[in-house]
Amino acid sequence: MHIVIMGCGRVGAMLATGLEKRGHSVGVIDQNPEAFRRLGNEFKGLTVEGIGFDREVLEAAGIRRADAFAAVSSGDNSNILSARVVRENYHVDNVVARIYDQGRAEVFERLGIPTVATVKWTVTQMLRRLLPSGSQPVWSDPTGDARLMQVHVHNGWVGRRISELSAAADAPIPFVLRVGRGIVPDRDTIYQDGDLIYVACYTERVDELETLFAAAPGRN
Known part of the structure; x- marks a missing residue:
């Protein structure tokens, strides 16, 4: 780059x-x-x-x-x-x-x-x-098997519910950073441009989830 x-x-x-x-x-x-x-x-x-x-x-x-x-x-x-x-x-x-x-x-x-x-x-x-792809985990367990990742999301997801992103990833999104403040999303929280999402997942799924959210919905 x-x-x-x-x-x-x-x-x-x-x-x-x-x-x-x-x-x-x-x-x-x-x-x-x-x-x-x-x-x-x-x-x-x-x-x-x-x-x-x-x-x-x-x-x-x-x-x-x-x-x-x-x-x-x-x-x-x-x-x-x-x-x-x-x-x-x-x-x-x-x-x-x-x-x-x-x-x-x-x-x-x-x-x-x-x-x-x-x-x-x-x-x-x-x-x-x-450098959204391959970013380091925000948190990982002592074994390295599970982690909390900050994941880059394509602008094509803007306007979708966070619950839809979570369902597409088959992984929980426990919180979102919006304009410097953390929020805990509910079922109706909408993903906005500039939001940073945090996904809890197994380490083996990191590449899969980054690939999923690096593209617009339906293009994976």
């Missing part, structure tokens, strides 16, 4: 180096060229000075071949604007923006742009959104 990151503060630098260590190519954008020092001498990805919603800057960072985009600069407006430009003009589906104002996060979720608002788990949640 090629992933473009706007913002090379501590979060952006940690994301970039973490993704590169996982074998992905990375392009990093920042207005301050001094910020790229945080990447270290071993970083092999692209570094582009400029504004993240400037098309020339985005293209220099490889947005036309990008599989994902993360906006993690220090400005909410810049992050949202960049995310919308990437989503709407370059048709990159896997886009996430960091938002400092928790109260505004839900508004931006309604625009179809998943957001991460809590600083404490920003890097972990960004990585899980950018």
Whole structure:
């Protein structure tokens, strides 16, 4: 995968180096060229000075071949604007923006742009959104036989009941993370764009369930 990151503060630098260590190519954008020092001498990805919603800057960072985009600069407006430009003009589906104002996060979720608002788990949640397949279990039992997995769900499932997702997986979905808050779904809870679902399953079924939810309903 090629992933473009706007913002090379501590979060952006940690994301970039973490993704590169996982074998992905990375392009990093920042207005301050001094910020790229945080990447270290071993970083092999692209570094582009400029504004993240400037098309020339985005293209220099490889947005036309990008599989994902993360906006993690220090400005909410810049992050949202960049995310919308990437989503709407370059048709990159896997886009996430960091938002400092928790109260505004839900508004931006309604625009179809998943957001991460809590600083404490920003890097972990960004990585899980950018690299949904093969993500590490949230919890596993001492034997390794059973686990709780955060599973990426294709947008084709939006509007379906969580109970339908659970039935399709033949596995319980004990809770959902929505706009930074955990909810315990009931039979009428609807899966919304940007939701993160957690599936309890046996380890041997992880690949099967990720494959199921990586596609729209009826395409497996």
